[in-house]
Amino acid sequence: MDSGMTLRRGRALALVAAVAAAGAAQPAQAVEQSVARGDGAVLRALDKVEGRSRDLELAAGETGSLGNVEVTLRECRYPAADPASNAYAYLEIRDLREDAPRFTGWMIADSPALNALDHARYDVWVLRCTTS
Numbered sequence: 089m090d091s092g093m094t095l096r097r098g099r100a101l102a103l104v105a106a107v108a109a110a111g112a113a114q115p116a117q118a119v120e121q122s123v124a125r126g127d128g129a130v131l132r133a134l135d136k137v138e139g140r141s142r143d144l145e146l147a148a149g150e151t152g153s154l155g156n157v158e159v160t161l162r163e164c165r166y167p168a169a170d171p172a173s174n175a176y177a178y179l180e181i182r183d184l185r186e187d188a189p190r191f192t193g194w195m196i197a198d199s200p201a202l203n204a205l206d207h208a209r210y211d212v213w214v215l216r217c218t219t220s
Contacts, residue, residue, distance in 0.1 A: 121167055121168075121169070122167075122168045122169070123165045123166065123167060123168055124165065124166060124167075124168040124171070124219075125148075125163060125164065125165055125217075126148075126164040126165065126166060126175070126217025126218050126219050127147060127148060127164075127217075127218055127219055127220050128145065128146050128147040128148055128150070128161060128164060128217070128218040129145075129146055129148075129161050129164035129175065129177045129214060129215075129216065129217050129218060130143055130144070130145050130214075130215040130216050130217075130218060131143065131144045131145075131146065131152075131159065131161070131177070131179075131212055131213065131214055131215060132144075132212070132213055132215050133154050133159070133210055133211070133212045134210065134211040134212075135154070135155075135209060135210060136208075136209055136210065136211065137209050143215070144159060145218065146159070146160075146161040147161070148161055148162065148163055148164065149161070149162070154210050154212075155209070155210075156183055156184045156185055157181060157182065157183050157184070157190070157207065157209075157210050158181070158182045158184060159179060159180075159181050159212060160179065160180045160181075160182075161177060161178075161179060162177075162178040162179065162180060163177065163178045164176070164177040164178075164214075164217035164218070165177075165217065166216070166217045171217070171219065172216075174196065174197050174198045175196075175197040175214055175215070175216045175217040176194050176195065176196045176197065176214065177194065177195055177197075177214045177217070178193065178194050178195075179191060179192070179193070179194075179195055179212070179214075180192045181205055181207075181212060183207065190205060190206065190207055191204075191205040191206070191207075191212075195212075195213060195214045196214065197213070197214040197215060197216065200213035200214070
């Protein structure tokens, strides 16, 4: 290993250590927030082949179709103090040509890429919860 590479690696390690130390200096604060359950959710689906998007409005327990893909909404929650803010929904998404679900879990409206559907044709994300 040449001395230039060693110097760059040393600087990078020092930077990582400094960032870690700064983060450790301030303890994480837990944010407690009460949540409410919605009756359903509005999801947006993008067909990446056709370049079209459409909204699916599903009630809890209801299933909607996108070609060979079925999207089932299990539950939708939102901050009780601000219903118009961040929603998160528990979804099961199945490609009917496959045995196992393509996606099962919570999807968050503000961070759709945090836990996203991995499908060649469709992207699906949460817009908001619905209430009666």
